Amino acid sequence: MDWKQHAADLAHTAVHPASAWHGPVLATPRHLCVPCWYAAGPEGWTPADGPADEVAWARAAYTDQTLVTRVGPVHADHAADGQAVTGRPTSSSTLPSLVVSMLTHGRLCEGQTLLDVATGSGYSAALACARLGDDYVTTVDVDPYLTEAAGERLDRIGHHPKVLTQDAAAELPGEYDRIVSMVSVPRVPASWLRVLRPGGRLVTTLAGTGLILTADKGEDGGAAGRIEWDRGAFMATRTGDDYPPQLDALFQEVRERDGDDVTVSSFPVLDVMQAWEVWSMLSLTAPGIEHRTGTGDDGDRMTWMLHPDGSWARAHTQPGSRTTTVHQGGPRRLYTMLEAIRWRWIEHGELPVYGARVTVTPDGSTTLARGGWTVTL
Template sequence: MEWEPYARQLADQVAHPVSRWRPIIAAVPRHRFVPHWWAWRYRQNIEPEFELATPQDRQAWLTNVYDDRSLITQVGPHHADHASPGEVRVGHPTSSATLPSLLVQMFRHAFISDGMNVLDVGTGSGYGTALLATCLGDGRVTSIDVDPYLTQAARDRLAELGLHPHLITADATGTVLGTYDRIIATVSVRPVPRTWLEVLRPGGRLVTTIAETALILTADMNDDGTASGRIEWDRAGFMHTRSGPAYKGVSPDMWARAREDKGEDITSGRYPLVNVPESWDLWSTLGVLHPGIEHHYEEDERTNTRTAYMVHQDGSWARATSRGGTNPVVHQGGPRRLWDLLDGLREMWLREGSLPVYGAKADIAKDGTIRLRRGRWEATLT
């Protein structure tokens, strides 16, 4: 199979000509790690639909695999490797093959040098692990994932390429063994697991993302067991760490209430309707200050109507509907007014000219608590 031209084209696309990652991406066969994947079928449901991808021919398959995009490999507990042609699954993704440019982006933030020991948190398909092992050597790379099928499949596929990094099946937020110069997480966390700080050498660097945000956190270990760093002027989004086969979200009853109830408050929104998860600065600031809010967004082209939903497990919900581009009518219920929280952040944005999360300094305590500071603004993530 002539996959090398596709890999070289991908390397040209995602890595600078002088980048150490360019020849590595060109040399690692991504198709060996993603033989099957789930394609989006319908996104507008609260639980989206996926269908097993079935490219028409080998060339189309390689074109898809070597495109710079994430490929969903697991929906809930259902891995694409075990699916049949035409099979459809409803639920949220639980694993993917991260788009290669994002892997390179995280590796760059880690300042990786030869001779370093790296903990790769979130094995997933194993492709990122393969890049690290090719770069540093087998003995320098440890990869961890909570899902036994993912680690076993990755182990087998890495071995087929002559790569034998150390793979661990465990909850990455629990006990972690070893000592590392770098920890690179392609899953998001909040707060930083205490055990990560315990296995990171003084002077070592941690690169991860904060759950429910698009914030990349980089931090260097201090001698006293704390870490200091910042939120990068950069963006990335990863799935949250999980301890089971699927994520536990807000109950269907809460979503039904957000769809159907009139609510205690009915007002007109102060600003045009926004799809919050697609507005990364706004979504990230909201996620820092008010974690646990889930979002859903729908468009009806026939009626020129857009609707955004916000729901929290404490029983708070909001539904904002805009017709013809007008400011939305907002229905809210429960103990908190979620849309008011959102509008408050948009007011801050207009008043200050920006939101404060990007570029914030970050101090991480020994227990993993993150304190963010930028100017007069600060927030603590526990």
């Protein structure tokens, strides 16, 4: 494959030409990091084999898109030919523009050591090696197959960073000037602060949100920073082969049930997962909500909210209507929380999540605050 022209096209799309990361994207054969991946389809996730179709391989690897590489416990490298796999994505090669954005937020300079959290396909580590040099990059992932495969693929590219199989939330080896995470965390792990040098910088996304957190470590062992104005989301950290099961049983139970409370909202149904500011604020208020959307038999726009504590909500807006009928049950009123956030959005013209100040204590307690609003994770 003549990958260099493809890499040039990707660099033109994903990176500003004046960026220090433009050269690394030009110099990195992403296709070698992702020889196999999954394509979404009506039957589930169908594996794609790059070497079997180099045209499709080049198109997939050098488009600014995320390539899912693992579904449940099954990596695309090990999937049976042509057989769809069902489940939730558990690893991927994230779209290059977001990888570059995270690295850019890290404010990396030559001579600084980097801990790249969540090795995945190895692409972020490859970019970092091209910019900083192999000796300055350590990359960790909880999955032993991912670290083994990424190490071999990085070797083929010509890079030899330190690759460790490691739970990034547990105790970490070494000391670093920068930590950049390609996986979302519920709050900043205390272990990161212990290995980050004073004056060092960490960059991560918060689980269940579209929020990018940056913070610089102080002499007291804590860190201070902010939620950046741009957005990004990654898969959340996991400790096993798969994420906990989704709330399918609760969904089937309440899918058409009348609620304990039935109200009428003046807002039409909102696809919360597409309204990043609202989604992020709601996730910080009530972590763990699952959102599902659909269309009723008569064309109603429908949405469900489900929580592990048994709380649920179902809302539907009829065609041509601007009001929504809302059914709620369980110990908490999830849709009422959503409504309060939407009213705040309208009244203030924004929500306080983006641009919020961040304070992280040495034990990892993470507080966001802006305009009188505050939340501690």
